Amino acid sequence: QKEVEQDPGPLSVPEGAIVSLNCTYSNSAFQYFMWYRQYSRKGPELLMYTYSSGNKEDGRFTAQVDKSSKYISLFIRDSQPSDSATYLCAMQVSGNTGKLIFGQGTTLQVKP
Amino acid sequence: NAGVTQTPKFRVLKTGQSMTLLCAQDMNHEYMYWYRQDPGMGLRLIHYSVGEGTTAKGEVPDGYNVSRLKKQNFLLGLESAAPSQTSVYFCASRPQQGELAKNIQYFGAGTRLSVL
Numbered sequence: 001q002k003e004v005e006q007d008p009g010p011l012s013v014p015e016g017a018i019v020s021l022n023c024t025y026s027n028s029a030f031q032y033f034m035w036y037r038q039y040s041r042k043g044p045e046l047l048m049y050t051y052s053s054g055n056k057e058d059g060r061f062t063a064q065v066d067k068s069s070k071y072i073s074l075f076i077r078d079s080q081p082s083d084s085a086t087y088l089c090a091m092q093v094s095g096n097t098g099k100l101i102f103g104q105g106t107t108l109q110v111k112p
Numbered sequence: 113n114a115g116v117t118q119t120p121k122f123r124v125l126k127t128g129q130s131m132t133l134l135c136a137q138d139m140n141h142e143y144m145y146w147y148r149q150d151p152g153m154g155l156r157l158i159h160y161s162v163g164e165g166t167t168a169k170g171e172v173p174d175g176y177n178v179s180r181l182k183k184q185n186f187l188l189g190l191e192s193a194a195p196s197q198t199s200v201y202f203c204a205s206r207p208q209q210g211e212l213a214k215n216i217q218y219f220g221a222g223t224r225l226s227v228l
Contacts, residue, residue, distance in 0.1 A: 098143050
């Protein structure tokens with residue numbers, strides 16, 4: 001069993017839809033939770049960052065962490081064609097090595 | 113403002129050939145990482161470095177070597193390439209200072225490698 005599981009999709013939605021992306025994990029030591037966005041043939045870039053449990057909102061994006069269920073989510077409101085990308089969840093235990101464990105990535109297409 | 117630069121962008125190798133991938137960052141970051149990305153597998157850590165002159169193994173280190181002779185550069189070597197090493201390789205760097213800053217890795221654009 002992988003430490004981090006993410007449904008690879010692909011996920012196709014119409015413009016304006018609400019998108020829900022999810023990851024589950026098995027390591028209870030994870031403290032830092034991130035979502036990276038990766039456009040085709042580009043490197044990943046950080047989209048959202050959350051420490052421990054709770055919600056974080058940034059414009060149309062909301063990240064949620066439920067440590068009791070070992071489950072994290074990314075919600076995209078009013079999705080746009082420019083949101084079409086692969087979304088990778090990533091997690092890290094506390095400490096200085098900074099090693100991230102990534103999910104498999106979910107490919108999202110938002111159709112105009 | 114270059115950030116993290118990877119060279120080359122594309123490469124085709126024959127089985128058994130060797131090559132070196134170069135990663136350069138201009139952000140004065142202490143930590144650097146090499147990942148490979150394969151379909152359905154996400155990003156997997158190959159090797160990493162927590163400072164100049166240091167290296168450590170990640171999740172999938174076999175068949176690769178690395179060196180960090182200068183703080184700004186992190187080299188990934190394939191001594192004898194195999195078809196299983198066909199992948200997209202990403203380099204990332206991260207600062208050491210600051211609680212939030214410590215956890216943000218900045219990625220290069222990737223190197224697409226095919227081994228025939």
